[in-house]
Amino acid sequence: MNSELIGDKVILSGEGASELYNIGYYGRPRGDTLELSLTEASYLFEREKINICLNQNSLDFEEFFKISSIRMENFELKYLVYKDLKERGYYVQPxxxxxxxxxxxxxxxxxxxxYFVHVISERKPLSLTELTFFMETxxxxxxxxxxxxxxxxxxxxxxxVKRMMMKGxxxxxxxxxxxxxxLEDRVVIFDSKLAKSLYNNGxxxxxxEGRLQLSLVESxxxxxxxxxxxxDRSGNLLSLKKFTGTATKIEPTFRMKLNIYEDMRNNRMVVKTGFKFGSHFRVYKEIESMKSHLPHSEYLVHTIPDDHVFLLPEMSRAIRLAQSVRKQMIFAYIKDKKAQYIDIGRAKP
Amino acid sequence: MNSELIGDKVILSGEGASELYNIGYYGRPRGDTLELSLTEASYLFEREKINICLNQNSLDFEEFFKISSIRMENFELKYLVYKDLKERGYYVQPxxxxxxxxxxxxxxxxxxxxYFVHVISERKPLSLTELTFFMETxxxxxxxxxxxxxxxxxxxxxxxVKRMMMKGxxxxxxxxxxxxxxLEDRVVIFDSKLAKSLYNNGxxxxxxEGRLQLSLVESxxxxxxxxxxxxDRSGNLLSLKKFTGTATKIEPTFRMKLNIYEDMRNNRMVVKTGFKFGSHFRVYKEIESMKSHLPHSEYLVHTIPDDHVFLLPEMSRAIRLAQSVRKQMIFAYIKDKKAQYIDIGRAKP
Structure with missing residues (x-):
């Protein structure tokens, strides 16, 4: 079997080439030859299934690895992921x-x-635009x-990564x-009958002590x-516009949060603050009764603007935390006036 | 007992006032009278231990609460915290x-x-300068x-919040x-003997497969x-200056991370990436042997610049996650060329 590195491909010919394809599904047949990507070729080279020549001179693995790293962007990362998936027994193709x-x-x-697999360095920011493009494709x-x-x-x-429907x-x-x-940054209902009704039913x-403290979005x-x-504290009635204006001064992301809060409440879910988990909301599909303790909430929801850019260490932290408290991590945003939810969860392929 | 709201104090006089002080340690005696803060007064009012007048007219609790909220910044928050601590049986004083x-x-x-207790809204950013001022005081x-x-x-x-010494x-x-x-953003050691030595001993x-992949800070x-x-990939020797220059282009926070990495390594700790936990490093005091799996790491360390401003939901998430994996969350920064470590952990008073 001959194998020659040409550009960012390795071209195999002769006996054994078709076997690699027929048995292992490596490469793409091109007439009498088989064309391997650099990741496939590295994997086979490192396992001593093939040797690789450049201008008919044999390369050692170190030489081949360095040349590949120059010829293919992100080669080291792609190779790490390819190798990992192969070693878990999966079939993987470029x-x-x-x-x-x-x-x-x-x-x-x-x-x-x-699946389509996307290999990313933790250092590379990932925009929501890019992520939704991946999803649509x-x-x-x-x-x-x-x-x-x-x-x-x-x-x-x-x-x-997948889209979510939020329904309760x-x-x-x-x-x-x-x-x-x-008051300063929260609303208090002093009427204890109303307070209890809103708390127990909604x-x-x-x-x-009979007073109800509401958050700005709830209010x-x-x-x-x-x-x-x-x-307000002087007894003047606040219009919705005036109230949201004040709330936005207190909390710049208020409108974004309110849109998502409203959508989930309208979809019959119970939405409470997720501060202790570092997210905007923790969300329950249904709560039977407030008589006893609140049940386990199923989701953490974090609202993001539609031009959001994920920093991966931060995303990793959010998802890891959600998982450690047995919740799904959902990122929510408004696109064309509609609420969108993306579920990102750790997977162990 | 008479009690009159004057400014942001409630002044008690007559029988019972000294009893409140002698038994409950409420207020500060001023001659024949006792001066309560608004939080103390609210607590006693809500428990029906005192009534409060304004210009000799009795207030109801709702009126008193609203006036207090105007007269004292952050009154609702301070009252929530005061009440919580009192109900847990602690003595608390303004x-x-x-x-x-x-x-x-x-x-x-x-x-x-x-302890000095600082009451903060989750919405208020907290600067490192402010936090270290609190600590020094x-x-x-x-x-x-x-x-x-x-x-x-x-x-x-x-x-x-407390300072930490990091020693391994x-x-x-x-x-x-x-x-x-x-290579692109990591260093590979192809010499398998050196690779194994560095891995097993350091x-x-x-x-x-016998190659060692080093991160930029490790390198x-x-x-x-x-x-x-x-x-580099063409075999040219890189000076430390050149290497850190390249690394800083790949990762803007490289120098900050390296300073802290170096300090901890010099203090005989084992420092590995904390990416999976959303922090810069996970840190081990000591590792006996790499023969088996890595043991449990004791710390998550996140480096911050000395003008860092904590966003509390983010801080909450980091600490909560650290705790869920039984690690201490440490924030590290360089001040006057010295590495400083702050341990922030959830407390249940």
């Missing part, structure tokens, strides 16, 4: 994204690939997205009426639904 | 910081207060720092020599210690 990954135990041809051909993030010490973390089973709350007072706010939501009126 | 907290079971006068009078962070739904999370028990590594190649990098450290030389 694709327009970095790789196509087949389901466990499935050979190319038996069934379609399951994959959705069009019914594949999933697997991000393979390589950290600076060459460890790989895999993430599955709560009944809407609308049969209570009353008013609250905006799970709004925090009850303190704006109830105001918009005409369930409560809000006055 | 102080130049928000409160002084006495050790459990200790009355004022029996022993000094243990407290250290001068041998007190600790307790941050009481109130989230938007009025839940309180307490954090204890590893032997220095210096008897190996060789060279590595800088726990540097990641071993892959710079070994280069500075003259343990390795580094060449």
């Amino acid at each position: 694709s327009s994204t970095d790789f196509r990954l087949y389901p466990r135990g499935i050979r190319p041809g038996e069934a379609p690939a399951e 994959a959705e069009n051909v019914r594949k999933g997205i697997l991000l393979a993030v390589v950290d600076e010490e060459s460890e790989i973390t895999f993430y599955v 089973g709560m009944n809407p709350v609308d049969n209570f009426k009353g008013s609250g007072t905006l 799970f709004f706010g925090k009850l303190l 704006a939501y109830l105001l918009k639904k005409k369930i409560i009126k809000i006055v | 102080s130049s910081t928000d409160f002084r907290l006495y050790p459990r079971g200790i009355r004022p006068g029996e022993a000094p207060a243990e 407290a250290e001068n009078v041998r007190k600790g720092i307790l941050l009481a962070v109130v989230d938007e739904e009025s839940e309180i999370t307490f954090y204890v 028990g590893m032997n220095p590594v210096d008897n190996f020599k060789g060279s590595g190649t800088l 726990f540097f990098g990641k071993l892959l 710079a450290y070994l280069l500075k210690k003259k343990i390795i030389k580094i060449v």
Whole structure:
């Protein structure tokens, strides 16, 4: 078998080349020859299945590795991920994204690939635009997205990215009426009957000795639904516009948070602050009763602007934390006036 | 007992006032009268121990609460924290910081207060300058720092902040020599003997089929210690200056990370990437042997610039995650050319 490095491909010819393809699904047949990508060739070279020549002179692995690193962007990272997936027994093929990954135990041809794999350095920021482009491309051909993030010490973390529908089973709350007072940065309902009703039926706010302390998003939501009126400390009525204006001064991301809060509440979920988990919200599909303790919340939801850029160490931290408290990490944003939810979770392929 | 709201104090006189002081340590005696802060007065009012008049007209609790919220910045938050600590059975007194907290079971006068309590809204950024000022003030009078962070739904999370010494028990590594190649954003040592020595004795990098992949900070450290030389892909020798220049282009925070990495390595600790936990480093005091798996790392260390401003939800996430994997969260920075470490941990007073 002859193998020659030409550009960013290794071209195999002679006996054995077709065997590599027929048995291992390496490379793409081109007439009588087989064309390997640099990652495939490195893998076979390191396993001593092939030798590689450049201008008919044999290369050693170190030489080949350095040349590959010059000829292919991100070569080291791609090779790490390719090798890792191969060693777990998967069939992996180069694709327009970095790789196509087949389901466990499935050979190319038996069934379609399951994931598009994107290899990313932890140092490279990832924009939401780029991520949704990945998702749309994959959705069009019914594949999933697997991000393979390589950290600076060459460890790989895999993430599955998918869209989420957020739906819960709560009944809407609308049969209570009353008013609250905006203090510095929260609204207090002093009427203890209303306070208890909102808390017990809608799970709004925090009850303190019969008073209800509402967050700004909760207050704006109830105001918009005409369930409560809000006055300032001097007793002046605040319009929704005035209230959201004040709230935005207190919290610059207020409107973004409110849009997502509202969408999830309208979809019958219970939405509470996620501060202790470093996210905007923790979300429950349904809460039967507030008599006992709150049940386990299923999601952490963090709102992001539609031009958000993910820093991967930060994303890693958020997802790792969500997982450690058995929640799904959801990133939410508004696109064309509609709320969108993306579920990013660690995967162990 | 008469009690009159004057400015941001409530002045008690008559029978019962001295009893409040002698038994509960509320207020500060001023001649025949007792002066309460608004938080103390609210607490006693809500528990129906006192009534409060304004211009000799009785106030109801709601009126008093609203007026207090106008007269004292952060009143609602301070009251939430005061009430919480009182209900846990602590003695708490107003102080130049928000409160002084006495050790459990200790009355004022029996022993000094243990903590200065600072009440902060989760929305308020906290600068490192401010935090170190808090710490220095407290250290001068041998007190600790307790941050009481109130989230938007009025839940309180307490954090204890203290300085840390970072010291480990590893032997220095210096008897190996060789060279590595800088590829795109990591250094590879192809010499498998050197690779194994560095990995097994210093726990540097990641071993892959006899090659060692080093991170940029690891490489710079070994280069500075003259343990390795580094060449580029064309074989040109890179000076330390040239290498750190290139590394800084790849990773803007490189120098900051390297300074802290170096300090901890020089203090005989084992420092590895903390990417999976969203921090710069995970740190081991000592590793006996790499033969088996790495043991549990004790710390997560995140480096910050000396003008860093903490966003509390982000800080909350980092600390919560560290705790969920049984590690201490340490923030590290360089001040006057010296590495400084701050341990911030959740407390349950």
